[in-house]
Amino acid sequence: MRFANGSQALGYMGPLDISDSSEQRLQNLIEEHGYKIGEAGDMLAGDATFHDGWCIHGAPGNASDAIRAVMTIIYVEADAVVTTPDHVSRENDLKTWLPGLQPGDKVSSHLNPVLWPATS
Numbered sequence: 001m002r003f004a005n006g007s008q009a010l011g012y013m014g015p016l017d018i019s020d021s022s023e024q025r026l027q028n029l030i031e032e033h034g035y036k037i038g039e040a041g042d043m044l045a046g047d048a049t050f051h052d053g054w055c056i057h058g059a060p061g062n063a064s065d066a067i068r069a070v071m072t073i074i075y076v077e078a079d080a081v082v083t084t085p086d087h088v089s090r091e092n093d094l095k096t097w098l099p100g101l102q103p104g105d106k107v108s109s110h111l112n113p114v115l116w117p118a119t120s
Contacts, residue, residue: 001049004035004056011054015087026056078114080107 010029016022030037035056040049051057053074062068084103085091094101097111108114 001040001043001051001057001059003038003040003051004030005038007033007035007056008052008054010056013054015090017087017089023058026058030056075115076107076112078117081105082107 004026007030010033013029016025029035040047043049059068082094082098082101082103082105085094098105098107098109099111101107101109
């Protein structure tokens with residue numbers, strides 16, 4: 001994994017398909033803002049990285065003969081609400097990961113348990 005350090009300050013940049021054009025757009029932003037690239041290096045089974053979801057990030061192609069297996073975990077605030085999907089991939093995510101929920105509903109389902117109670 002590699003990360004454009006500090007790019008999370010840009011916040012949400014709209015829907016982006018993973019494509020050559022989005023890669024070019026992100027590369028242009030990295031150059032325009034002078035973000036340094038941090039690399040996690042080769043990772044082994046059990047290794048993990050943690051980053052802000054708005055941080056520009058990615059992984060180089062898999063040059064090995066082995067399948068690259070990955071798992072992503074996304075944490076949200078306990079009182080987060082579902083937003084209206086702005087892209088077909090987000091519509092699919094809503095159906096898959098937030099089954100039965102609609103925009104405005106709390107992000108709460110059997111697939112999205114509260115891991116730590118909110119403090120008052």
